[in-house]
Amino acid sequence: MAQKIKLSTIAETLGISTATVSLALRDSPLVATTTRDRIKEQARALGYIYNRRAASLRTSRSGIIGVVVHDIMNPFYGEILKAIESELDRSQHTFILSNHYDSVEKQRSFVETLLQLGGDGVIMSPAIGTPIEDMKLAEDNGMPAILVARSMEGVDMPTYRGDDSYGISLATNHLISLGHRTIAMIGGTDQTSTGRDRYQGYVNALRKAGMEVDPDLRIPGPRSKQGGFEAAVHFLSLPQKPTAAVCWNDLVAIGLMNGIARAGLVPGRDISVTGYDDLEEAAIATPALTTVWNGQAEVGRLAARALLDKLIGSHEPDGIHLIKPEMRIRQSTGPISNRL
Amino acid sequence: MAQKIKLSTIAETLGISTATVSLALRDSPLVATTTRDRIKEQARALGYIYNRRAASLRTSRSGIIGVVVHDIMNPFYGEILKAIESELDRSQHTFILSNHYDSVEKQRSFVETLLQLGGDGVIMSPAIGTPIEDMKLAEDNGMPAILVARSMEGVDMPTYRGDDSYGISLATNHLISLGHRTIAMIGGTDQTSTGRDRYQGYVNALRKAGMEVDPDLRIPGPRSKQGGFEAAVHFLSLPQKPTAAVCWNDLVAIGLMNGIARAGLVPGRDISVTGYDDLEEAAIATPALTTVWNGQAEVGRLAARALLDKLIGSHEPDGIHLIKPEMRIRQSTGPISNRL
DNA sequence: AAATTTTAATTAAACGGTTTAGCCCCTCTC
DNA sequence: GAGAGGGGCTAAACCGTTTAATTAAAATTT
Numbered sequence: 001m002a003q004k005i006k007l008s009t010i011a012e013t014l015g016i017s018t019a020t021v022s023l024a025l026r027d028s029p030l031v032a033t034t035t036r037d038r039i040k041e042q043a044r045a046l047g048y049i050y051n052r053r054a055a056s057l058r059t060s061r062s063g064i065i066g067v068v069v070h071d072i073m074n075p076f077y078g079e080i081l082k083a084i085e086s087e088l089d090r091s092q093h094t095f096i097l098s099n100h101y102d103s104v105e106k107q108r109s110f111v112e113t114l115l116q117l118g119g120d121g122v123i124m125s126p127a128i129g130t131p132i133e134d135m136k137l138a139e140d141n142g143m144p145a146i147l148v149a150r151s152m153e154g155v156d157m158p159t160y161r162g163d164d165s166y167g168i169s170l171a172t173n174h175l176i177s178l179g180h181r182t183i184a185m186i187g188g189t190d191q192t193s194t195g196r197d198r199y200q201g202y203v204n205a206l207r208k209a210g211m212e213v214d215p216d217l218r219i220p221g222p223r224s225k226q227g228g229f230e231a232a233v234h235f236l237s238l239p240q241k242p243t244a245a246v247c248w249n250d251l252v253a254i255g256l257m258n259g260i261a262r263a264g265l266v267p268g269r270d271i272s273v274t275g276y277d278d279l280e281e282a283a284i285a286t287p288a289l290t291t292v293w294n295g296q297a298e299v300g301r302l303a304a305r306a307l308l309d310k311l312i313g314s315h316e317p318d319g320i321h322l323i324k325p326e327m328r329i330r331q332s333t334g335p336i337s338n339r340l
Numbered sequence: 341m342a343q344k345i346k347l348s349t350i351a352e353t354l355g356i357s358t359a360t361v362s363l364a365l366r367d368s369p370l371v372a373t374t375t376r377d378r379i380k381e382q383a384r385a386l387g388y389i390y391n392r393r394a395a396s397l398r399t400s401r402s403g404i405i406g407v408v409v410h411d412i413m414n415p416f417y418g419e420i421l422k423a424i425e426s427e428l429d430r431s432q433h434t435f436i437l438s439n440h441y442d443s444v445e446k447q448r449s450f451v452e453t454l455l456q457l458g459g460d461g462v463i464m465s466p467a468i469g470t471p472i473e474d475m476k477l478a479e480d481n482g483m484p485a486i487l488v489a490r491s492m493e494g495v496d497m498p499t500y501r502g503d504d505s506y507g508i509s510l511a512t513n514h515l516i517s518l519g520h521r522t523i524a525m526i527g528g529t530d531q532t533s534t535g536r537d538r539y540q541g542y543v544n545a546l547r548k549a550g551m552e553v554d555p556d557l558r559i560p561g562p563r564s565k566q567g568g569f570e571a572a573v574h575f576l577s578l579p580q581k582p583t584a585a586v587c588w589n590d591l592v593a594i595g596l597m598n599g600i601a602r603a604g605l606v607p608g609r610d611i612s613v614t615g616y617d618d619l620e621e622a623a624i625a626t627p628a629l630t631t632v633w634n635g636q637a638e639v640g641r642l643a644a645r646a647l648l649d650k651l652i653g654s655h656e657p658d659g660i661h662l663i664k665p666e667m668r669i670r671q672s673t674g675p676i677s678n679r680l
Numbered sequence: 681a682a683a684t685t686t687t688a689a690t691t692a693a694a695c696g697g698t699t700t701a702g703c704c705c706c707t708c709t710c
Numbered sequence: 711g712a713g714a715g716g717g718g719c720t721a722a723a724c725c726g727t728t729t730a731a732t733t734a735a736a737a738t739t740t
Contacts (some may be wrong), residue, residue: 052456054394054726078413116392394696
């Protein structure tokens with residue numbers, strides 16, 4: 001590599017000042033167009049690379065936006081990220097991604113790094129157990145934050161997520177309307193707002209239908225295919241013999257269906273299964289999965305939009321913005337009479 | 341937010357120079373331990389945040405490492421990324437992730453952004469059709485680059501990937517040894533080194549067994565579940581009636597199995613299917629997928645290691661490092677005599 | 681033709697750290 | 711008691727940009 005090319009290199013070779021070069025490259029009207037063209041041409045010829053660190057040191061705008069979620073390999077977050085990415089792309093922002101795997105330390109360390117890098121803002125899906133002061137860390141240091149997918153009580157930051165309670169009640173009602181009376185709930189946790197809301201939605205739907213809520217029908221567990229797969233054994237050995245399962249999400253549902261199939265039963269006929277999220281994969285699962293659309297793309301898009309708006313100063317109202325879920329009926333659910 | 345705390349704030353409140361503060365925070369032996377402790381305590385008390393941009397402007401070391409692959413939502417890359425992440429984590433590096441979706445422009449723009457941010461290095465899985473000068477862009481500007489998963493002819497950068505030709509021949513041999521004689525190859529493209537190598541591995545195995553290579557048995561296509569799912573129709577209508585399929589990867593294989601099941605056939609009994617990669621998901625698919633372990637975690641770990649080594653100056657030899665794949669036999673393949 | 685405005689370019693001071701030569705002072709050695 | 715050596719700290723240059731203030735020259739107005 002030759003000598004590093006900087007503004008002053010261009011300035012010297014052209015016999016002008018660095019100020020003019022800086023202004024020209026940023027298309028300032030303060031410099032004559034002929035000069036600007038000469039400068040741009042020279043910059044290209046020399047292979048000049050803009051030094052953002054130097055610039056942002058002066059301007060205190062880095063063009064960096066951080067995103068931290070539980071696990072980017074989880075397609076649920078993947079779909080959110082994709083939407084954020086495409087929204088941010090057209091606005092000259094670089095984004096830095098990280099998993100926190102629900103570790104409060106990892107999450108804090110990410111926010112600290114982002115602050116050190118001078119991040120312009122952050123989008124986060126808070127880790128389980130995040131203390132209030134960690135939530136405030138970003139904003140206390142002048143970096144706006146937006147929450148996605150999960151909300152935190154006692155924090156009034158702008159939040160975008162699905163209406164979990166309503167969504168799960170849609171799925172539960174669907175099963176009830178097919179005649180199912182013993183419905184298990186598989187996967188998930190009580191430790192997130194999402195978890196509590198989803199369980200509540202299930203309970204509400206049962207109560208509204210005049211059915212009893214049997215706590216033994218709830219099988220919490222990892223929110224992954226593996227989790228669903230492993231829950232199948234427990235599920236199939238329940239003394240109450242459930243005929244249907246409301247799953248935490250599509251991954252759990254697909255895993256559970258695999259587990260059910262492994263035991264020789266046919267999901268959708270012998271056991272009805274609902275998912276949640278409507279991942280791209282849901283439609284091509286076997287059988288195609290009945291699930292609840294949860295608007296991941298919408299959540300990502302709105303969150304990114306809100307952050308960008310905040311960066312240019314327009315003040316979106318804070319608070320929780322709920323996306324209304326919708327039912328997607330496919331082949332993994334059916335009338336109870338279909339049973340062998 | 342209160343006033344921004346900087347080195348000089350700490351220095352003033354303590355009545356010492358910024359030089360001392362800077363040295364102390366970086367644990368330099370040049371400053372007395374009692375002073376160091378006072379400084380660190382004060383820094384914490386004031387909520388000081390280190391400004392990496394300012395520092396890296398002087399040191400020209402940003403602590404940023406870029407990673408760009410085809411699609412981070414693809415679990416194959418996801419597993420590589422996870423390994424890179426955990427290797428980089430323990431070395432105080434932040435990493436910036438991006439998809440290029442095989443767009444040369446998107447890839448170049450990522451590398452340029454990384455250069456502007458002063459990235460210390462980059463790990464990339466080059467986009468299809470990347471021109472040589474783009475491959476050199478990073479290194480020409482003093483940013484070391486490592487290739488993963490795909491190699492580029494005519495470029496002697498350090499590369500880590502699986503031995504695709506060998507790996508596919510393992511899968512093909514496995515099917516041949518089970519008695520299959522009409523074996524299709526599903527998914528993939530000719531436009532990457534990986535693609536050519538995999539097809540070659542398939543061809544080699546057939547030839548070695550004295551079998552004919554029928555080009556009609558090759559069904560190229562997207563390397564996704566969706567791709568495999570859609571290929572099923574074509575596959576099942578082939579006039580040669582294949583009894584087995586070698587798939588490009590696990591995603592294609594799982595999609596294909598779903599498609600086969602949708603048509604009323606039983607994968608593993610009626611049709612044998614092999615995957616490639618041995619994703620975590622392969623083991624819980626129904627039926628459990630016979631596949632080829634491709635060492636994603638190993639690839640990611642070694643690539644990250646190599647980059648870190650390069651950053652501290654130790655000179656790993658350039659060139660291609662191949663990971664040896666291994667067979668993982670499960671239930672999606674079986675003897676041809678099992679057929680109905 | 682002088683006064684005023686406009687246009688085009690320059691100067692110099694930030695931005696917040698790092699680094700190194702050198703200073704001061706104290707202790708040790710002979 | 712002079713010189714050597716070393717510990718602890720600081721002054722000041724430097725990294726590459728941006729930008730407010732300023733100047734110089736050209737164009738316009740009166």
